[in-house]
Amino acid sequence: MTDNACFHRNAENVASHRCEVVEHRWVNDRYKYIRLSAQSDLAGVTKPGQFYQLKCPVTDEQQPFLLRPMSVYGVGPEPGTIEFLYNVTGVGTAAMASLNVGDHMDIVGPLGNTFVLEPQYKRILVLARGVGLATMAPLLQYAAAAGIGITAIMSAREPKDLMREEFLRGAPAQVHCVYDSDGTSSVEAVEALVRRLLDQEHYDVVYTCGSHRLLMLLQRVLADYPQTRGEVAMEQRMACGMGVCLSCVRMFDIEGDKQFLRVCREGPVFSIRDVVGEVEFG
Numbered sequence: 001m002t003d004n005a006c007f008h009r010n011a012e013n014v015a016s017h018r019c020e021v022v023e024h025r026w027v028n029d030r031y032k033y034i035r036l037s038a039q040s041d042l043a044g045v046t047k048p049g050q051f052y053q054l055k056c057p058v059t060d061e062q063q064p065f066l067l068r069p070m071s072v073y074g075v076g077p078e079p080g081t082i083e084f085l086y087n088v089t090g091v092g093t094a095a096m097a098s099l100n101v102g103d104h105m106d107i108v109g110p111l112g113n114t115f116v117l118e119p120q121y122k123r124i125l126v127l128a129r130g131v132g133l134a135t136m137a138p139l140l141q142y143a144a145a146a147g148i149g150i151t152a153i154m155s156a157r158e159p160k161d162l163m164r165e166e167f168l169r170g171a172p173a174q175v176h177c178v179y180d181s182d183g184t185s186s187v188e189a190v191e192a193l194v195r196r197l198l199d200q201e202h203y204d205v206v207y208t209c210g211s212h213r214l215l216m217l218l219q220r221v222l223a224d225y226p227q228t229r230g231e232v233a234m235e236q237r238m239a240c241g242m243g244v245c246l247s248c249v250r251m252f253d254i255e256g257d258k259q260f261l262r263v264c265r266e267g268p269v270f271s272i273r274d275v276v277g278e279v280e281f282g
């Protein structure tokens with residue numbers, strides 16, 4: 001982690017890697033953690049926000065065809081080590097869940113752009129829910145290593161779903177936990193919390209991933225805080241993951257210029273202010 005500065009797109013590093021499963025376990029009743037080992041230096045070329053396309057195994061029960069996009073949850077300490085934290089939801093992830101230590105899986109990447117984390121930042125705010133935790137976890141590690149203060153709002157259905165340790169991974173942070181079960185994760189409550197935090201001190205940037213509701217809330221709030229940047233990692237259904245099939249296009253409004261962009265290629269990280277929440281036709 002030598003270049004804490006603003007990360008870059010790195011298409012020249014995209015490659016297919018044959019990996020060996022070195023650790024694979026349940027984190028809770030829905031999420032699994034997998035650690036893979038490759039022959040090449042994945043740690044050196046992979047940055048927070050990027051993703052890989054995973055070739056999930058074919059089993060007797062599941063025959064996944066398309067590769068599945070998965071954010072990088074962690075890299076290192078060995079150069080070839082890469083980690084993913086994933087929700088077992090459908091055909092591909094169920095097949096992946098059946099992999100044993102010693103099995104092999106092919107992955108393609110790193111794909112997409114990265115979160116921007118400038119070394120001069122003093123404090124960042126992260127809003128995470130669901131799989132957004134996996135996507136933003138490496139960002140916290142870089143911020144902590146760069147001495148940047150972290151405030152995290154973690155949202156979950158109930159306390160047992162929070163995955164606080166899995167998210168922070170030892171990074172020092174001021175953490176606010178909100179839950180559906182006690183109403184503290186409601187849009188009104190989280191908006192009040194975010195506004196209170198932004199009023200208390202300056203945040204250089206707010207990052208989010210994993211919830212459309214939180215994204216739209218932040219877009220509304222950031223309109224009142226022009227000095228704070230906002231970034232979101234979008235999780236759009238995608239097929240090829242390389243910009244060819246156009247299945248992941250979303251509309252963005254970049255300073256009044258409405259355009260369709262590919263989440264896999266121009267993203268997955270976009271300015272929160274540019275996202276168009278609802279598209280009206282006709």
Ligand SMILES: Cc1cc2nc3c(=O)[nH]c(=O)nc-3n(C[C@H](O)[C@H](O)[C@H](O)COP(=O)(O)OP(=O)(O)OC[C@H]3O[C@@H](n4cnc5c(N)ncnc54)[C@H](O)[C@@H]3O)c2cc1C
Binds near residue numbers: 070092134
């Ligand atoms: C950039 C990115 C990062 C992600 N990171 C994570 C992560 O870190 N952890 C995590 O748990 N999840 C993550 N996801 C979500 C994850 O990709 C899905 O949960 C996973 O693909 C589900 O696969 P499945 O086979 O189990 O589910 P299924 O519902 O059986 O299949 C979904 C897959 O089918 C394909 N597909 C289905 N319909 C379409 C369509 N209309 N157009 C195109 N393709 C289609 C896609 O390959 C899609 O991934 C991420 C998604 C993206 C886009």
